[in-house]
Amino acid sequence: MSDLWSLFLRAGFAENMPLSLFLGLCTFLALSKRPATAMGLGVAMIGVMGVTVPLNQVVYDGLLAPGAWAWAGMPDLDLSYLALIAFIGVIAATVQLLEMVLDRYFPAIHAAFGVFLPLLTVQCAILAGSLFMVERRYSLPEAAVFGLGSGTGFALAVVLLSALRTRLAYADLPAGLRGLGITFLLTGLMSLGFASFALMAAP
Amino acid sequence: MPARASLWTTLTAPLLRENPVTLQILGICSALAVTTTLATALTMAASLTVVVTLAAGIISLIRRHIPDTIRLIVQIVIIASLVIVIDQVLQAWFYDISRALSVFVGLITTNCLVLGRTEAFARHNPPGPAMVDALGNALGYSLVLVVIGTLRELLGKGELMGHAVLPLADQGGWFTPLSLMLLAPSGFFLLGGLVWAIRSWRPEQAEAPEFGPMPQKGPAE
Numbered sequence A: 001m002s003d004l005w006s007l008f009l010r011a012g013f014a015e016n017m018p019l020s021l022f023l024g025l026c027t028f029l030a031l032s033k034r035p036a037t038a039m040g041l042g043v044a045m046i047g048v049m050g051v052t053v054p055l056n057q058v059v060y061d062g063l064l065a066p067g068a069w070a071w072a073g074m075p076d077l078d079l080s081y082l083a084l085i086a087f088i089g090v091i092a093a094t095v096q097l098l099e100m101v102l103d104r105y106f107p108a109i110h111a112a113f114g115v116f117l118p119l120l121t122v123q124c125a126i127l128a129g130s131l132f133m134v135e136r137r138y139s140l141p142e143a144a145v146f147g148l149g150s151g152t153g154f155a156l157a158v159v160l161l162s163a164l165r166t167r168l169a170y171a172d173l174p175a176g177l178r179g180l181g182i183t184f185l186l187t188g189l190m191s192l193g194f195a196s197f198a199l200m201a202a203p
Numbered sequence B: 001m002p003a004r005a006s007l008w009t010t011l012t013a014p015l016l017r018e019n020p021v022t023l024q025i026l027g028i029c030s031a032l033a034v035t036t037t038l039a040t041a042l043t044m045a046a047s048l049t050v051v052v053t054l055a056a057g058i059i060s061l062i063r064r065h066i067p068d069t070i071r072l073i074v075q076i077v078i079i080a081s082l083v084i085v086i087d088q089v090l091q092a093w094f095y096d097i098s099r100a101l102s103v104f105v106g107l108i109t110t111n112c113l114v115l116g117r118t119e120a121f122a123r124h125n126p127p128g129p130a131m132v133d134a135l136g137n138a139l140g141y142s143l144v145l146v147v148i149g150t151l152r153e154l155l156g157k158g159e160l161m162g163h164a165v166l167p168l169a170d171q172g173g174w175f176t177p178l179s180l181m182l183l184a185p186s187g188f189f190l191l192g193g194l195v196w197a198i199r200s201w202r203p204e205q206a207e208a209p210e211f212g213p214m215p216q217k218g219p220a221e
Helices: A002-014 A025-030 A035-064 A080-105 A107-113 A116-122 A124-135 A140-168 A180-199 B004-012 B028-033 B038-061 B068-093 B095-104 B106-110 B112-120 B127-157 B184-201
Strands: none
Touching: A002 A140, A002 A180, A025 A140, A025 A180, A025 B028, A035 A080, A035 A116, A035 A124, A035 A140, A080 A107, A080 A116, A080 A124, A080 B068, A080 B106, A116 B068, A124 A140, A124 B095, A124 B106, A140 A180, A180 B184, B004 B127, B028 B106, B028 B127, B028 B184, B038 B068, B038 B095, B038 B106, B038 B112, B038 B127, B068 B095, B068 B106, B068 B112, B095 B106, B106 B112, B112 B127, B127 B184
């Protein structure tokens, strides 16, 4: 149990997706202007990553990994090069399904997500979660915890950044630094902070 | 057929004036993650150039046959197939670099730059201009990657492409490596500085202030 907890902490803090691994930066920067939108994006990320990473683990282990077809008499079949297309398909389908379910049963939540939900199909952090899962050979419970942890880390970082940017909206910055430039510097400073999590040993 | 001059503009505009990374905020993830050394930055730039140019060409060829509702899925599948080919080529011939790039080659699939160009340009234009536009954007992206990769490797290790350039202090030289340059935050700082430099040089790219000071009240009437 404590292993899973430390995996959760590592995925959320020490290996924070946007701040330490530079993943999902496009949405991270584009949707962090207001805390409200950042909150919606964060919740969507937790949901989608928590579902797709374990789902992709099942797909990979059951269909694509070397030797997965041994029961059918094909022990040498190695389909792992198809992982990319399979993962993208699963992610796109999950996002679409999630959108339909939310729209049908929880219209209030669906309205809160707005346009971000379909955009998550092409979010690098989500695909990267699944690719890391393969590279590090996580089991199913580990994959689920890893997905939830990464999503939580992303949500935390994007809400923090949006809060900082709201405070800076009134600052008198040099013209060239306004908007994108200062956001990069802010993200860099936050990333310095998160880098120190990597040096902290879990008790 | 568009004139030669407009093709030339399509090719060169994304280099500095409409750079995909610093102005359009596209493809930043990989631009920062793979730039710890110049060699990985160059490999990434080359892979992305091939993928985005071919993807734009293919999608532009079949643009009249893609139903609008499922176009995102079709585009992603085409891009993912190209990326798988590149990934296999890298693993076969450049195994070390492929290990260093880790999952980031696979992530070209979801690089916003590729989908952004196919969605915004290739879908409405014939293959020729579409490929030129894609190539221009890929070159603009590569330019940013090479600049940041060079700075990070030079200042972080005193090397370029693995060859020592600046004599290191612990080997009798004068240069002390800045190990911060090899960590994540420096990527953000360098890119932020680059954006600042480009926008100071070309002020028309600067963003309008969101909130200004209150307009001064005129003298009481």
